[in-house]
Amino acid sequence: MTEITAQSIDETLRKQLENLEVGVDSREVGTVIQVGDGIARVDGLKGAMAGELLEFVGEGGKTVYGLAQNLEEDEVGAVLLGDVTAIKENDQVHTTGRIMEVPSGKAMLGRVVNPLGMPIDGKGPIEAEGMRPVEFKAPGVISRKPVHEPMQTGVLAIDAMVPIGRGQRELIIGDRQTGKTAIAIDAIINQKGKDMICIYVAVGQKAATVAGVVENLERFGAMDYTIVVSATAADSAPLQYIAPMAGAAIGEYFIYNGEDGKPAGPENPGRHVLVVYDDLSKQAVAYRQMSLTLRRPPGREAYPGDIFYLHSRLLERAVKMSDEYGRGSMTALPIIETQAGDVSAYIPTNVISITDGQIYLSTDQFFQGQRPAVNVGLSVSRVGGSAQTKAMKSVAGTLRLDLAAYRELQAFTQFGSDLDKATQDQLNRGAHMTELLKQGRYVPMSFMDQSIAIYAGGQGFLDDIPVGDTVRFRSEMLEYLHASKSELIDDIEKEKKFTDETKAGLNAAIEAFKTQFAPSV
Numbered sequence: 001m002t003e004i005t006a007q008s009i010d011e012t013l014r015k016q017l018e019n020l021e022v023g024v025d026s027r028e029v030g031t032v033i034q035v036g037d038g039i040a041r042v043d044g045l046k047g048a049m050a051g052e053l054l055e056f057v058g059e060g061g062k063t064v065y066g067l068a069q070n071l072e073e074d075e076v077g078a079v080l081l082g083d084v085t086a087i088k089e090n091d092q093v094h095t096t097g098r099i100m101e102v103p104s105g106k107a108m109l110g111r112v113v114n115p116l117g118m119p120i121d122g123k124g125p126i127e128a129e130g131m132r133p134v135e136f137k138a139p140g141v142i143s144r145k146p147v148h149e150p151m152q153t154g155v156l157a158i159d160a161m162v163p164i165g166r167g168q169r170e171l172i173i174g175d176r177q178t179g180k181t182a183i184a185i186d187a188i189i190n191q192k193g194k195d196m197i198c199i200y201v202a203v204g205q206k207a208a209t210v211a212g213v214v215e216n217l218e219r220f221g222a223m224d225y226t227i228v229v230s231a232t233a234a235d236s237a238p239l240q241y242i243a244p245m246a247g248a249a250i251g252e253y254f255i256y257n258g259e260d261g262k263p264a265g266p267e268n269p270g271r272h273v274l275v276v277y278d279d280l281s282k283q284a285v286a287y288r289q290m291s292l293t294l295r296r297p298p299g300r301e302a303y304p305g306d307i308f309y310l311h312s313r314l315l316e317r318a319v320k321m322s323d324e325y326g327r328g329s330m331t332a333l334p335i336i337e338t339q340a341g342d343v344s345a346y347i348p349t350n351v352i353s354i355t356d357g358q359i360y361l362s363t364d365q366f367f368q369g370q371r372p373a374v375n376v377g378l379s380v381s382r383v384g385g386s387a388q389t390k391a392m393k394s395v396a397g398t399l400r401l402d403l404a405a406y407r408e409l410q411a412f413t414q415f416g417s418d419l420d421k422a423t424q425d426q427l428n429r430g431a432h433m434t435e436l437l438k439q440g441r442y443v444p445m446s447f448m449d450q451s452i453a454i455y456a457g458g459q460g461f462l463d464d465i466p467v468g469d470t471v472r473f474r475s476e477m478l479e480y481l482h483a484s485k486s487e488l489i490d491d492i493e494k495e496k497k498f499t500d501e502t503k504a505g506l507n508a509a510i511e512a513f514k515t516q517f518a519p520s521v
C-alpha cells in the first residue's frame with residue numbers, strides 16, 4: 001500500500017485539477033426587487049456595468065433582456081427590452097459582460113427589423129454575418145477626412161441651395177405634416193445605382209405609416225439597398241430609445257467592412273451609408289419617459305440632463321473615413337418635429353447645434369402649395385458646399401441672390417402699387433425662381449437636370465412665360481433637351497461645369513425650345 005503523504009495528496013489534487021473541464025461561470029446573479037412600467041430594480045449586481053446587457057430569467061425559464069441604466073449603491077435600475085409581463089419580483093437576473101449588440105451584414109438588406117435586429121416583415125430569419133455593438137465610440141479625427149463627395153437627394157431646392165456631402169449630418173426640421181419624411185424618402189429613392197446603402201429608422205410612428213413607407217420604397221425598387229429599423233408607437237420606450245442606435249450599428253457594418261465582409265482598408269474600400277432617423281424628437285420623449293421612471297432627476301422640459309449627450313454621440317457616428325480606413329462614409333439625416341415652428345425649444349436647439357446644418361420646412365409655404373416647403377432663408381448646409389459640382393455651384397449662387405432679393409422686395413412692396421421697372425423685374429424673376437423649386441414626390445431630378453433648370457431660370461429664359469407654367473416649362477424643356485441635344489448634355493456632364501461653348505449651345509437650344517412652347521394663357 002502506498003503511503004499517503006502530503007506530497008502525494010498535492011500531486012493527486014493537481015492532476016485532477018488539470019483534467020478538470022468545468023467552465024467557470026463568473027456571472028453575477030441578482031434578484032428583482034421591484035418591476036413595473038418596463039423598469040426593474042435589481043439587488044445583488046455589484047459588478048454590473050453601465051449599459052450592460054442583463055439576462056432576466058422569468059416564468060418557466062423565459063429569458064428577457066434588459067439594460068443596466070442606474071448603478072446605485074445597493075441596487076441596479078434596468079430597463080426591460082422584451083416581454084415585460086414575464087418578469088416578477090424575486091426572479092433571477094444575470095450579468096452578461098456584454099453590451100447590447102444587433103445582427104448585421106448584407107443579409108439585412110431589403111428587410112424590416114425591430115431595434116433588436118429581429119425580422120418583422122414575415123420573410124423568414126436573417127442569416128447575419130456578425131454582431132455590432134449598439135453603442136459605439138465614434139471614430140476620432142485622425143481616421144476621418146473632410147466631406148467632399150455629394151450625397152444628392154434629387155430634390156432641386158436642397159441640392160442647389162443646401163447641398164449635402166457624404167459623411168455630413170443634416171437636420172430636417174419642421175412642424176408636423178410639412179413633408180419631412182417625404183424628403184428623406186425621396187433622398188433614399190434617389191440613391192438607386194449610386195452605391196449607397198440606406199437605413200430608415202422609424203421611431204414612435206404608427207405601424208401603418210411604416211408599412212406605407214416600406215411599400216413605397218419597394219415600389220421604386222429602393223428596398224434592394226435599404227434596411228428599415230422600426231420601433232412603432234406601440235413598442236416600449238426602451239425599444240424606441242435603442243432604435244436609432246441600432247440603425248447606426250447596422251450601418252456601421254458597411255462602412256467598416258468592404259464588399260467581401262472583411263475589414264475596410266486602403267485596398268478594401270468601405271461602403272457609403274445614408275441613415276435617416278425619423279424622428280429624434282420621439283426618441284427624446286421615449287428617453288425622457290425611461291429616465292423619469294428610473295427616477296433620474298428631470299431637467300429642462302423634464303428631459304434628463306444627458307439628452308444632449310444622447311443625440312451628440314449618436315450623430316458623431318456619422319463619418320467620412322480617411323483613405324487608410326477604407327473611405328467609407330455615413331451620412332445622417334436626423335428629423336426633428338417642432339411645435340408651432342418653435343426652433344428654440346430644448347431638443348430642436350440641441351440637435352441644430354450638433355448637426356452640420358438644417359433643412360427648415362415651413363408650414364406656411366407647405367399650405368401655400370410651395371412643396372417641398374424648404375425655407376431657403378433659414379436652411380443652411382455648413383460643409384456640403386465643398387461636395388457640390390462646379391456646374392451647380394456656378395448657377396446656384398445667382399439663385400440664392402435672386403431669392404434673397406425677392407424676399408426683401410416682397411416685404412417692401414406689399415402695400416405699394418407704383419413699382420419701377422427694375423423692381424417689377426426682380427419680383428418677376430423671384431416668383432419664377434420660387435416656382436421653379438416646386439417638385440412632386442418620388443420624382444428625383446439628376447444633378448444635370450437640376451443645373452440646367454436653374455441655369456435657364458437664372459439666365460431669364462423663364463421671365464416672360466406665365467408663372468403658373470414654370471414647372472411644365474421645366475419638364476418639357478428637359479425632355480426636349482434630352483431628346484434633341486443629348487450630346488450637349490453629355491458635354492456638360494463630362495466637364496462638370498458650364499463652359500462658354502456649352503453655354504452658347506444651351507442658350508440656343510433653350511431659345512429653340514421656347515419657340516415651340518405653348519403657354520397656357
Ligand SMILES: Nc1ncnc2c1ncn2[C@@H]1O[C@H](COP(=O)(O)OP(=O)(O)OP(=O)(O)O)[C@@H](O)[C@H]1O
Pocket residue numbers: 174175176177178179180181182183337371372439440441
Ligand atoms: N413635394 C410634395 N408634393 C406634394 N405633396 C407632398 C410633398 N411632400 C409631402 N407631401 C405630402 O404632405 C403630407 C405630409 O408629408 P410627410 O408625411 O412627409 O410629412 P411629415 O412632416 O413627415 O409628417 P409627420 O409629422 O406625420 O411625420 C403627405 O401626405 C405627403 O404626401
